[in-house]
Amino acid sequence: MSKLEKSLRPEQKFNGEPLEWLIPKSDLNAVDVDGRLEMSYTVKLKDGRELTPSRTQTFLISDAVDTGTLLPAPEVGNGGGSEIDPGNYPDGLPIIIDGYPQPAVGDYLLLAWVLPSGEASVQVIRLDESSLVAGRFSLLIEPALLLASLGAVQVFYQYAREGASLTSHAVPLDVTAPRAVPPMPTVRDSTNAGAADEYNINAWDIRRNGAYVLIPSEADLRPDEHVEVHWQGDPNGGRTIIQYPDAEGPLVFNVPAEFVPANMGVTPSKRFEVFYRIVETNTGLHWDSKAVKLLVLPVDETRYERIDCPDANADEELVLVPAGGRLKLEPWLFIKKDQLLSIHLSGIGAGSVPVTEVLRDQVPVTELQVKEGVDDLLTHELLSKLQPDQKFLVWASVSFDGVQWTDFPKLDLTLKV
Known part of the structure; x- marks a missing residue:
């Protein structure tokens, strides 16, 4: 049996993460079918001392995978389609592994993404207690790798522990060129x-x-x-x-x-x-x-309904009576249930003091008012605050968005006693 030794690559430094060695495919092909590989490692310290070698693992080489032993295929987080547009996955393409029989702490889980060239990009994780609680594992194919994978690819996973390993079914996918942003409407x-x-x-x-x-x-x-x-x-x-x-x-x-x-x-x-x-x-x-x-x-403001006073005469004069004066606002353009409506009055009172009143303050429009309009009243008490023979204004305002207000045309009345 020939022996293959791999030395730690100079650029690979131990930083607490597992160290990796790549065994060339040509070396694996040199092993006969039904032959075996024996793998172990030793650690030599800087001072020249050599630690006790690891245990040896033996791998049997076969020429085909028994399909009856294949694990279920991983789930690709694209909704089940066979085409992958990298533009849809700016954060990476999720690959979900639903677990395998009797996972254990310390197991190695390997995800292989096989590019159209045949080269494989591999991710390896080692299971811990939290992994077993979750029961499923999620890994990401990075956006850069997706863009480098245009064409037919495959994705599958393997798990391994000392003395055991299994491979899943592979999922064939077609990575397409990112779709151009559709043009403006x-x-x-x-x-x-x-x-x-x-x-x-x-x-x-x-x-x-x-x-x-x-x-x-x-x-x-x-x-x-x-x-x-x-x-x-x-x-x-x-x-x-x-x-x-x-x-x-x-x-x-x-x-x-x-x-x-x-x-x-x-x-x-x-x-x-x-x-x-x-x-x-x-x-x-x-x-x-x-x-x-x-x-x-x-x-334009002039296109909205002007509030009306049915009790005023043709010259827009309103006589002060105990019943006050009725107001009517017909349904207006863009009227809608729950729209906010206000009704305002502005005039001159005793001693030429300005009088401003809000008759209706941000009141939601009802469904009936959408059909029939809004009725309100200038009460005798309110009108009594105004100077006779002086003009006063009444108008409505509406908020279509709950923030900005639109004034409707103003009704110009003169109070008569």
Whole structure:
């Protein structure tokens, strides 16, 4: 029996981790089938002393694996598909091993990732008490290794302890080139705001039918994939995911008008992203497109309903009577249940002192009011604070996003006694 000795590589230093030696495949091929390998090691200290040699392990060499002894294949954390897109795993591809019969502390667990070249990248862990409690083991194929593995690969694991070892079934995989980021969608009727990805759209133009998001044909949608549109607006009523295309066509998605008003504004903070997501139907893996950064320009104040006082005459004069004066606000553009509504009054009181009152302070709109509008009252007590023959203003304001407020047109009344 010929003897092979391997010396510790000079660049390998002991730092508390297990030391490794690589036995060339040519040396293994030199061993006859049904032959054996005997392995042991010795440690020589810097002062020249040599420690007691380790026990010898004997490995029998066979020409084939008995498939009846193979362990279950590892689980690849990609949802079960055979294709791997490295772009989907920025933190690495998880490989799960559900354990094997009678694992023990001190066992070695080896995960082998076999590249298209035939070269194998190997990870080795040694089991401890915590490993046995968990009952399953998770290892990562690093992103850099995925990118270096384009083509057909295999992954399997082995366990070994003195006198015993087993190998699992291998999982064949196809590592594809990372998918390019899908191109940006278009929001119909929007106009470019300067930067390549910044667009504006007028809320008035989409008040009835909502916004239409168009997916470019270059999106490279595959047969087992579907698209959903993400309208990433204000979280308080301005955000939604549209999962089904419009009847107009498979690449046209309609965002209902109810998700428009919460996003209205003119400041950069109101600009939000609109993108589409390509989803692999069977696995749930997805690719997000480049995003349009959209600003929804608000509707002009004059286009909203002005509050009315049915008890005032045609000259907008209101006579002071014990019953006060009724107010009526008809349903307005973008009205919605639970929207916050306030009603204000501003006028001149005795001694020319300003009078300001909030008749309704941030009160949520009810479902009935969505259909029939809002009724309120200018009480006799309130009107008595105002100077006769002086004009006063009454108006409503609404918050579409719970933060910003939109004033409606003002009603200009004159109090008569």
